[in-house]
Amino acid sequence: MPTILITGANGGLGLEFTRQYAADGWRVIACVRDPAKASALKALGGSVEIRTLDVADFAAIDALAADLKGTAIDVLLLNAGLNPQLDAPLAEEADYDAWSDVFRVNTMAPLRMAVAFRDHVAASTRKIVAAISSGGATVSQAKGGNYVYRSSKAALNQCMKGLSKEYAGRGLTIVMLAPGWVRTRMGGPKATFSPEESVTKVRTVIAGLSAEDSGRFINNDGSDCPW
Numbered sequence: 001m002p003t004i005l006i007t008g009a010n011g012g013l014g015l016e017f018t019r020q021y022a023a024d025g026w027r028v029i030a031c032v033r034d035p036a037k038a039s040a041l042k043a044l045g046g047s048v049e050i051r052t053l054d055v056a057d058f059a060a061i062d063a064l065a066a067d068l069k070g071t072a073i074d075v076l077l078l079n080a081g082l083n084p085q086l087d088a089p090l091a092e093e094a095d096y097d098a099w100s101d102v103f104r105v106n107t108m109a110p111l112r113m114a115v116a117f118r119d120h121v122a123a124s125t126r127k128i129v130a131a132i133s134s135g136g137a138t139v140s141q142a143k144g145g146n147y148v149y150r151s152s153k154a155a156l157n158q159c160m161k162g163l164s165k166e167y168a169g170r171g172l173t174i175v176m177l178a179p180g181w182v183r184t185r186m187g188g189p190k191a192t193f194s195p196e197e198s199v200t201k202v203r204t205v206i207a208g209l210s211a212e213d214s215g216r217f218i219n220n221d222g223s224d225c226p227w
Contacts, residue, residue, distance in 0.1 A: 001025060001026065001027050001047070002026050002027070002074040002075075002124075002125065002126065003026065003027040003028075003029065003071065003072060003073050003074050003075075003124070004017075004021050004026050004027070004028055004029070004073070004074060004075040004076075004077055005028075005029040005031065005068075005073050005075075005076050005077065005117070005120075006018055006021075006028060006029070006030055006031065006077045006079055007031045007053065007055055007077070007078055007079050007080035007109075007113065008031070008032070008055070008079045008080030008081060009028075009030035009031055009032055009038075009041060009050075009079070010030075010032040010033075010034075010037070010038045010040070010041050011040070011184070012184035012195060013079055013132065013179060013184060013195055013198065013199060014030075014079045014080070015040055015041060015195075016195040016196060016198075016199040017077060017079065017199050017202075017203075018030045018041065018044060018048060019044055020196075020199055020200070020203060021203075022044055022046045022047050022048050023046075025047070026047065027047045027049065028047060028048045028049065029049050029051055029068070029071075029073070030048050030049065030050050030051065031050075031051045031052075031053035031055075031064070031080075032050060032051075032052065032053070033052070033053070033054045034052070035050050035051075035052055038050060051064060055080045055105055055109035055110075055112075055113065056101070056104050056105050056109060058108075058109070058112050061109070061112050061113055061116050062112075062116050064116075065116035065117050065120070068117075068120060069120075070123075071120055072120060072121075072123040072124040072125070073117060073120040073121050073123075073124055074121075074124040074125055074126035074127070074128065075126055075128045075129075075130060075206060076113065076114065076117050076120070076121050076128070076129045076130070077130050077132070078109075078110040078113055078114070078129070078130065078131040078132060079132045080105060080109065080110075081105065081106050081132065082101065082102050082105040082106055082149075083102070083146075083148075083149040084098045084101075084102065084148070085098070085146065085148060085149070088145045088146035088149075089145065089146070090144060090145050091144070091145075091147060094147045094148055095148055098148060099148050102148050102149060102152045103152050103155065105152075106149070106152035106153060106155075106156055107152050107153075107155040107156045107159060110131050110156055110159070110160070111156075111159045111160075111163065114129050114131075114160070114163055114174070115163075117129075118167060118170060118172065121172055122170050122171060122172060126173075126209075127171050127172050127173055128172075128173045128174075128175070128206060128209055129160075129163075129172055129173070129174040129175070130174075130175050130176075130177055130206055130209075131156055131160050131174075131175070131176050131177065132177055132179060133153050133156055133157055133160075133176040133177060133178055133217065133225075134149070134150070134153040134178055134179075135178040135180070135219070135225055136149065136150040136153060137150055137153035137154040137156070137157055137178075137217075138154075138225060138226050138227060139154060139227060140226050140227060141226060156176065157176050157217055157227070160174055160175070160176050160215075161176070161215050161217075164214045164215035165215065168214065171211070172214065173209050173210065173211050173213055173214045174214050174215065175209060175213055175214065175215070175216050175217075175218055176216070176217045176218070176225075177202055177205065177206075177218055177220070178217065178218065178219050178220065178225045179193075179198045179199075179201075179202050179220050180192055180193045180198050180201070180219070180220045193220070198220055201220035201221060202220050204222070205218055205220065205221075205222050208222070
């Protein structure tokens, strides 16, 4: 049975990733900040193992990695994310006070997770680290607005791309994934894809990854997302 660890598994894409992978017979280690509030996650049952993890707590990340020592993780799915300004404000309205919190969750935490769980992933068959990024992180197509979130995801891409080079000798495949505009709390009701559609597409991309893909920034259709 392959194993996937998913952060931010209690809602949106994370919950749908958990549902689909569990339905396909994977062991899913579903990480959430507050399991007491994870009623939808608990309802999935099956091979879902719920773990408490606030990714903003780096000591907690290290503790979970230590607790799971010896567990081979085929896919480390870095999904947890934060966007405190869902209305995508312009520069004059950027929430400077929230920026550091967003960077801690969206940029620093995925890097800390990848480092803490590198040996778990290296011990697996698939050896994949997949970070959920955003098409909004694309610098070449920047449109203005939503500076806090978009800059944190652009920085995430920089970190993961660098790590793909640093960890090349470990045999890991490290990628950034743009799931598309999805109808979640973050994406809103007018978005293009349902969570089911987006996750199905992204899972197809993950299933087809090879070592040669490490360092890529990939759309949900498998094409390269521009930097």
